[in-house]
Amino acid sequence: MKRILLATTAILAGLATVFPAHAQTNSDGTKASSAATAGAGKETETIYVTATKRGAVDAQATAISLTAFDARKIDQLNAFSTDDVIAQVPSTNFIDNGGPGRGYEVASIRGLSPVADNTVGVVAQYLDGAPHYVPNYNLYDIGEVAVLRGPQGTLWGAQSIGGLISYRSNRPDLDKFSAQILEDSYLTSNSSGLSDRTQGVVNVPIISNQLAVRAAGYYLDERGYIDNVTTGASDVNKVHEGAWRVSALYQPTDNLTFTVIYHGNHLRTGASSYFDIDLNGWKTSAPYSDWPAKEDSSLINFLVDANLGWATLSYSGSVFNMTDNYYQYNLNDLDMFPVSRDSVSDKESATTHELRLASTPGGKLNWVLGAYYDNYFQNQLETDAEVADPTLPGSPVLGDGYVASAIGGPQRTVQKAVFGEASYDFTDQWQVSLGGRYFWWSVNNHQQTTYFGSNYNQTVGHVGGDDFLYKAQISYKPVENITIYALRSQGFRPGGFNPFVGPALGIPESFLLFKPDTLTNYEIGAKTSWFDGKLLANGAFYYDLWHNIQTVVYNESGSFAFTTNGPQLTAKGFELELQSQDLIYPGVYAAASYSYTTNRFDEGASIFPGVPELIHEGDSLRRTPRDTWSLDLGYNFALTDDVNAFVRTNYWHKAPTSTKGFNGNDGDIAVPGQDVFNAQLGAAWSQWQARLYVKNLTGTRPLQQIFPNASNDEQPAIASSIRPRTIGLELSRSF
Numbered sequence: 001m002k003r004i005l006l007a008t009t010a011i012l013a014g015l016a017t018v019f020p021a022h023a024q025t026n027s028d029g030t031k032a033s034s035a036a037t038a039g040a041g042k043e044t045e046t047i048y049v050t051a052t053k054r055g056a057v058d059a060q061a062t063a064i065s066l067t068a069f070d071a072r073k074i075d076q077l078n079a080f081s082t083d084d085v086i087a088q089v090p091s092t093n094f095i096d097n098g099g100p101g102r103g104y105e106v107a108s109i110r111g112l113s114p115v116a117d118n119t120v121g122v123v124a125q126y127l128d129g130a131p132h133y134v135p136n137y138n139l140y141d142i143g144e145v146a147v148l149r150g151p152q153g154t155l156w157g158a159q160s161i162g163g164l165i166s167y168r169s170n171r172p173d174l175d176k177f178s179a180q181i182l183e184d185s186y187l188t189s190n191s192s193g194l195s196d197r198t199q200g201v202v203n204v205p206i207i208s209n210q211l212a213v214r215a216a217g218y219y220l221d222e223r224g225y226i227d228n229v230t231t232g233a234s235d236v237n238k239v240h241e242g243a244w245r246v247s248a249l250y251q252p253t254d255n256l257t258f259t260v261i262y263h264g265n266h267l268r269t270g271a272s273s274y275f276d277i278d279l280n281g282w283k284t285s286a287p288y289s290d291w292p293a294k295e296d297s298s299l300i301n302f303l304v305d306a307n308l309g310w311a312t313l314s315y316s317g318s319v320f321n322m323t324d325n326y327y328q329y330n331l332n333d334l335d336m337f338p339v340s341r342d343s344v345s346d347k348e349s350a351t352t353h354e355l356r357l358a359s360t361p362g363g364k365l366n367w368v369l370g371a372y373y374d375n376y377f378q379n380q381l382e383t384d385a386e387v388a389d390p391t392l393p394g395s396p397v398l399g400d401g402y403v404a405s406a407i408g409g410p411q412r413t414v415q416k417a418v419f420g421e422a423s424y425d426f427t428d429q430w431q432v433s434l435g436g437r438y439f440w441w442s443v444n445n446h447q448q449t450t451y452f453g454s455n456y457n458q459t460v461g462h463v464g465g466d467d468f469l470y471k472a473q474i475s476y477k478p479v480e481n482i483t484i485y486a487l488r489s490q491g492f493r494p495g496g497f498n499p500f501v502g503p504a505l506g507i508p509e510s511f512l513l514f515k516p517d518t519l520t521n522y523e524i525g526a527k528t529s530w531f532d533g534k535l536l537a538n539g540a541f542y543y544d545l546w547h548n549i550q551t552v553v554y555n556e557s558g559s560f561a562f563t564t565n566g567p568q569l570t571a572k573g574f575e576l577e578l579q580s581q582d583l584i585y586p587g588v589y590a591a592a593s594y595s596y597t598t599n600r601f602d603e604g605a606s607i608f609p610g611v612p613e614l615i616h617e618g619d620s621l622r623r624t625p626r627d628t629w630s631l632d633l634g635y636n637f638a639l640t641d642d643v644n645a646f647v648r649t650n651y652w653h654k655a656p657t658s659t660k661g662f663n664g665n666d667g668d669i670a671v672p673g674q675d676v677f678n679a680q681l682g683a684a685w686s687q688w689q690a691r692l693y694v695k696n697l698t699g700t701r702p703l704q705q706i707f708p709n710a711s712n713d714e715q716p717a718i719a720s721s722i723r724p725r726t727i728g729l730e731l732s733r734s735f
Contacts, residue, residue, distance in 0.1 A: 051146040065149040090575035090595035109162035111597040111624035124160040130318035132350040141216035144168035151491025161491035172212035186728025217244035233289035236271040255307035267295040293326030367422035409447035435471035441494035449500030573597035667708025674702035699725040
């Protein structure tokens with residue numbers, strides 16, 4: 001992959017002599033980031049988003065809790081991973097689950113996250129309209145990231161209880177050739193050498209105004225920073241990744257477009273990013289160093305947009321496939337073996353279809369109607385096997401490779417829905433919106449649960465149901481630059497199975513099924529603009545009721561976890577965003593966010609009949625920071641007549657939290673507050689840009705996923721964190 005991208009540089013240089021150079025543009029006509037323009041001009045401008053499913057609309061003019069980033073703002077933050085963007089969004093967070101290499105992360109919005117790692121996410125994430133794609137998607141040639149806070153169940157369906165993150169790749173430009181090549185080399189503390197990222201994009205019109213093709217990709221050779229003190233190996237959590245995207249846009253008439261997008265991803269990693277707390281550094285004492293992970297995926301999107309004059313008819317379809325295999329070693333995991341190997345084999349496939357009809361904007365009545373279908377298949381099998389400990393005589397106990405447990409198997413989830421939203425402008429000041437979604441869901445589950453030779457599997461077969469969600473909103477504009485809104489919205493997750501229940505496991509058969517859970521959100525917010533648009537100030541208060549919350553608990557012996565429905569949870573909070581351009585001083589931009597959130601169970605529950613309460617009234621969700629804030633500050637200036645320069649810094653803070661959960665699996669560990677600084681400076685001239693940057697400037701080690709000490713659940717044993725201090729130099733050239 002890297003050789004292909006490097007060879008592309010020479011090809012692009014040749015093409016540049018044939019095609020004139022132009023700045024890149026997004027599909028909605030807004031200007032995208034390029035090496036020639038980054039660092040010049042205003043840093044905040046109108047950002048258009050498509051996440052409302054009504055075409056490209058002004059994010060600031062949309063009366064919902066929405067933070068949006070276009071290609072220029074993504075470049076401004078020097079963001080490659082989603083974390084770099086999410087850290088600047090109020091009430092939004094990622095919880096690192098410490099998987100192989102770069103880890104697996106779970107999104108959290110407004111403090112709402114899966115109650116335990118066994119439940120599915122509560123924040124829906126879509127890539128070019130598809131809900132299924134490779135985890136931890138990196139940002140290359142992305143033109144839009146929209147974070148919608150609060151449930152989005154009406155338009156977006158399942159897993160949007162907390163909110164929605166929508167990614168949109170840059171579309172082919174029918175008129176102009178453009179290209180860019182980027183080389184990024186960086187050094188991370190405790191790493192033995194340089195890491196390297198090579199990235200490129202090229203847009204080529206084939207038939208003027210009718211057909212164009214765009215190709216983008218990157219290759220990442222990233223050194224690890226975790227050292228194994230047992231084996232003596234260094235940089236065990238290395239990452240090698242190649243990703244690519246090819247898209248074609250065909251517009252036979254001014255009113256009809258067809259778009260096909262192919263995403264590919266190839267990932268190979270080393271060990272996970274866990275380190276031992278008591279080793280006082282980026283070190284692990286695991287008996288093995290090589291914990292490889294292999295992940296390959298493909299996603300194909302097919303999009304059609306037809307302008308009917310009075311409305312737009314849109315179709316969005318996707319086909320997704322992924323294979324994922326990884327394993328890691330656990331010390332004393334089964335309380336019987338010195339070392340066990342946790343292996344996960346995961347195969348996923350999905351097909352989605354959505355058909356929408358949206359009114360042409362401009363009238364008093366605006367509406368969107370749609371139908372949705374999602375067929376998702378997953379075959380995930382997790383096995384725990386004994387392996388020999390090279391440092392311990394007498395190991396293994398039962399035999400090297402003896403499989404103690406095997407949990408998982410095939411499961412198919414199908415969702416169907418019809419939905420709609422409509423808004424009506426009664427006057428220039430008052431608007432009312434109503435929306436609804438009627439949906440059906442079903443799960444076919446045929447998993448196994450084998451524990452020390454005994455299979456506790458039940459043939460669980462099929463379960464399903466249907467329900468209706470609705471949304472109501474009223475908006476008021478007392479003056480042109482202020483919008484105040486009140487909103488009621490809902491989100492949901494489908495139910496499912498616990499295939500391993502029964503007397504032998506200490507789990508009553510009444511827990512075979514768990515029901516869907518829903519969240520109802522009540523919100524009052526305002527979006528305002530001041531000083532001729534040089535200052536934007538947006539805020540919201542929210543009050544959420546999470547009903548039948550899907551809860552992971554353990555049987556009395558603590559040997560098996562299962563999902564059931566817990567009591568109601570209440571969450572409430574406040575969030576504020578400020579953004580300015582040229583207000584403090586010409587060329588200076590600033591963006592700041594603050595959020596306060598709290599949640600608690602409204603009543604206690606024993607879960608198991610006749611046993612003490614597992615959930616107590618007033619208990620909170622684990623790892624919910626009460627206060628978070630961020631700051632993004634920069635100055636763009638002319639260094640010479642031909643060179644524009646910039647200096648930028650951003651910072652984020654999370655308040656102290658705790659791992660305490662009602663099932664006790666994560667212990668009761670106090671997690672300190674987190675403060676992370678990033679900085680960069682650079683210059684842009686002609687078609688070139690150079691950037692010198694440092695991430696995690698102070699070298700802090702904020703704890704992410706944490707596991708308690710076996711003898712004291714208030715003390716951490718192993719944990720994961722963000723990448724240590726990283727200093728890099730990035731050079732790019734546009735054509």
